[in-house]
Amino acid sequence: MSFKIESFDAETVVVTIGKTLDFRNADEFKNACQEQVDSGRQNFILDFSDTGILDSTGLGSIFSLYRKVSPSNGQVVFASISRPVQVVVQLTRTYKVFRQFPSVSAAAEALSTAAQA
Amino acid sequence: MTDYSILVVEDERTLRRLLEYRLRKHYNVRSVANGIEALNSVANSIPDLIISDIMMPKMDGYALQSELQKNLNTRTIPFIFLTAKADDNSRLKGMRTGVDDYITKPFDLEQLLSRIDRLLERTRLFQTQLEGKIGEDFSKRLMPKRMPHVEGYEVSYINEPREHGGGDLFDWTEPVPGQYFFTVGDVMGKGIQAKFYAFTFQSYVRGTLHTMLAPNISPAEVLHNVNTVLLDDEVMEDTFASLLLIRWDVRNHSITYANAGHCRPFLVSPNKCQLIEKSDLILGLDPHATFQDHTVEIEPGSGVLAYTDGLIEQHSKDGSMIGEDGLQEILADLDSSSDLPARLMQATLERSRSNVLDDDLLAFWLKRF
Numbered sequence: 391m392s393f394k395i396e397s398f399d400a401e402t403v404v405v406t407i408g409k410t411l412d413f414r415n416a417d418e419f420k421n422a423c424q425e426q427v428d429s430g431r432q433n434f435i436l437d438f439s440d441t442g443i444l445d446s447t448g449l450g451s452i453f454s455l456y457r458k459v460s461p462s463n464g465q466v467v468f469a470s471i472s473r474p475v476q477v478v479v480q481l482t483r484t485y486k487v488f489r490q491f492p493s494v495s496a497a498a499e500a501l502s503t504a505a506q507a
Numbered sequence: 508m509t510d511y512s513i514l515v516v517e518d519e520r521t522l523r524r525l526l527e528y529r530l531r532k533h534y535n536v537r538s539v540a541n542g543i544e545a546l547n548s549v550a551n552s553i554p555d556l557i558i559s560d561i562m563m564p565k566m567d568g569y570a571l572q573s574e575l576q577k578n579l580n581t582r583t584i585p586f587i588f589l590t591a592k593a594d595d596n597s598r599l600k601g602m603r604t605g606v607d608d609y610i611t612k613p614f615d616l617e618q619l620l621s622r623i624d625r626l627l628e629r630t631r632l633f634q635t636q637l638e639g640k641i642g643e644d645f646s647k648r649l650m651p652k653r654m655p656h657v658e659g660y661e662v663s664y665i666n667e668p669r670e671h672g673g674g675d676l677f678d679w680t681e682p683v684p685g686q687y688f689f690t691v692g693d694v695m696g697k698g699i700q701a702k703f704y705a706f707t708f709q710s711y712v713r714g715t716l717h718t719m720l721a722p723n724i725s726p727a728e729v730l731h732n733v734n735t736v737l738l739d740d741e742v743m744e745d746t747f748a749s750l751l752l753i754r755w756d757v758r759n760h761s762i763t764y765a766n767a768g769h770c771r772p773f774l775v776s777p778n779k780c781q782l783i784e785k786s787d788l789i790l791g792l793d794p795h796a797t798f799q800d801h802t803v804e805i806e807p808g809s810g811v812l813a814y815t816d817g818l819i820e821q822h823s824k825d826g827s828m829i830g831e832d833g834l835q836e837i838l839a840d841l842d843s844s845s846d847l848p849a850r851l852m853q854a855t856l857e858r859s860r861s862n863v864l865d866d867d868l869l870a871f872w873l874k875r876f
Binding site for chain 2: 413445446447449450453454456457460474477481482483484486487
């Protein structure tokens with residue numbers, strides 16, 4: 391309910407994370423993404439513009455998504471990261487896995503260029 | 508709170524639809540027309556509560572209730588009889604079979620709703636208490652009972668588990684004399700599930716260390732092995748953990764560590780306090796992740812502090828999280844002459860907006876005199 395998911399193209403969706411991704415809604419996030427994976431999407435742009443809270447359970451649900459799409463070369467990228475999210479990403483060294491972009495459109499552009507290359 | 512599921516068993520179609528319609532606003536509702544259908548529905552998925560008529564074709568309410576009593580998984584489902592039989596005999600018979608409540612038709616819907624709420628609340632409370640007990644037991648097992656005693660050093664830790672906290676773990680072993688291995692970690696997730704995975708995970712780390720028994724074990728190599736196991740094992744699927752492995756060489760007065768996305772430790776000296784920066788990716792995420800060893804000398808009067816995220820994610824008075832910067836400030840002001848973990852917790856609470864910890868807290872302290 392709290393996750394807005396928009397199609398970008400046949401393979402890519404943009405998920406707006408909203409204010410919070412934590413132990414309370416991590417399952418909801420997982421299920422929402424699973425539906426997208428089942429319908430063939432493999433690139434996920436996560437929009438963190440409004441996100442104030444990302445706890446370890448929330449981050450875990452993003453990791454699960456990554457584990458699902460990475461075997462088929464799918465990608466999970468972060469767009470417009472807020473300060474609190476930046477802290478968590480820094481701490482867990484996950485910037486090594488999730489590419490970061492200043493905006494959703496920059497992320498989308500990078501993903502579509504990669505697809506053409 | 509629409510998460511509860513209720514099964515309505517009622518042969519009269521109009522009443523069944525009415526109940527379904529009214530209860531649907533509050534719960535997930537399934538409905539069936541008799542006891543046989545009810546048993547099939549329960550076999551598919553166990554509801555949180557059953558509301559059942561007594562007089563029904565094929566299988567009546569009494570027979571349904573006694574069938575449910577036979578099975579360990581279904582006998583604890585809260586059960587309400589809803590019936591037109593208002594006389595005392597049937598009421599007695601209804602109570603005898605071990606139902607939780609009994610409502611006669613015509614009934615007041617508000618009354619039914621409040622009874623449902625009361626029953627569900629009681630069940631939930633019972634479950635929470637049980638989980639609390641198991642969680643406490645796990646928390647204890649995830650921490651060592653004693654610490655090593657080494658001349659010229661203080662080795663101590665403090666652990667404050669919260670009932671709904673996460674999967675903090677701490678362990679140590681001495682694979683060869685004079686070399687100690689400390690494991691500080693946090694398995695992602697909350698509550699009893701995280702503690703269970705932390706427990707399993709701790710056994711993996713122990714097992715891995717045992718198979719590598721030799722002098723100068725590389726912490727990075729252990730991390731690499733644990734990461735591989737975590738990614739290959741289906742039982743541990745979707746388990747992610749941060750882990751800090753420290754090998755302490757007593758004779759050289761040094762530590763060699765590898766850090767898989769865990770909170771970065773501090774080197775605390777009498778006149779300065781610095782972050783031990785180098786770290787790698789969290790475990791369970793990437794099969795190609797690489798890990799590196801780093802060595803830090805421990806000068807006389809200095810110590811190493813390792814901890815879990817409960818410490819830096821504690822909210823300070825202004826509502827922001829304490830963070831690494833905040834922790835560094837606290838440490839710089841702290842008297843590190845003895846029992847630093849307890850002093851640290853005290854100082855952290857003084858900065859906090861509440862006088863309790865938000866999450867599990869674990870701090871480990873290794874100091875050279």
